[in-house]
Amino acid sequence: MTPTSDALNTIAIQTGLTTQALGQSIHILTETASTNSLGMTLAASGEPDGTVILAEHQTAGKGRLGRSWVSPPNKNIYCSMILRDPRLQQHLTWIPLATGLALQEAIQKTLGITPSLKWPNDLLIGNKKLAGILCESTSRGQTGGVLIVGIGVNVNAEREDFPAELQSTSTSIFQESGHPSNRNTLLTSIFNYLEKWYDQLASDNIVAVQSAYTAACSTLGIDVRCTLNEAREIHGRATAIGMDGSLQVIPFEQGARQVIEIRSADVTHVR
């Protein structure tokens, strides 16, 4: 079966939405360079907290450190959200993790598929990437700025929709389940779960987020390779999540006993 087209639709998404802010205002575009970049621009022009930007196609989807996010048209979710709640500012580093947790929960509850949650927030099936998250924020002095959360979920993309070099490392819900899924329904669920976890952060309930994340994260308890930069790689056992969401790793280097806290790295599960 070939995935059917299910155009993104505001009314369909807002039906069943239980949020106060997230998704109450939705912009849907046929095409944009990057929903995160557009989110930044719209935020600067004063769009309210919880505003959502969706695109059927991104021509320059973004990943970490200038990498790209491949965005075949009309089949997947490319979504960015504007978050302005000042209470989130002191828990900024938890936002990427809480987002991954909510995304995993929404996919599991809505579609019956359980992707693994790789620190900090990639969703995988086996070793293949199903969804990615890129958070961007601005800070100026003591005053917090705006926060943009971008998520990309491969929903109905077929193998051939990805470039050849990504076909062995990416997957979609369609490829895993064998049937198309409704993106609007999934988005409703994603917004509901996201706001639940953001509310926990806003009410300083870090312990709840930390413990749910620890239970969900597949990186913990296994051997990992953390590439910090071209010159530095750490090979060790991931043991816990730190107080700011960092990944605690005990290196295998001879004589190394000290826990290293990882905050910026490409993490690969070794086993």
Next chain:
Amino acid sequence: MKSEQRKEIQDLVEILTEQNLTEIEIERKDLRIRVRRDVVPAVSPPTPVAPFSAERAATPHLTIEAPEIDNARLLTVTSPIVGTFYRSPSPDADSYIEENDIVSKGQVLCIVEAMKLMNEIECEADGRLVKVLVESGAAVEYGQPLFLIDPITVS
């Protein structure tokens, strides 16, 4: 002339003298400023008495003194989170800013990344970037100084 333009020119004059240059020109979409000075020999010959005092008064001599950077005046930009400091948006891109560049309030100076959150640090005031304190790619602590900015004070 607006007071911020006056300050901007004064700042250029400061750079001119500090760097011992003779001319600086900057151009933006709506404005071009050129500041020039004639370098005088360290030992000047005795100035002859001016025969036409009226003309002399019409072209006042502009004295430029090399300014001392007042450290107490400098603004320190600090990291709001523990993370990794990047001076450019991607490894191949140019730095957001270099030392001695003029910066404006709200301009992005760097990124501090933690947990795949790319946090753009914006400048708090108009001024000049005096010093970059951290190397790109280095780990930074909460509250660690990243840049020193010499703010332009609007009187």
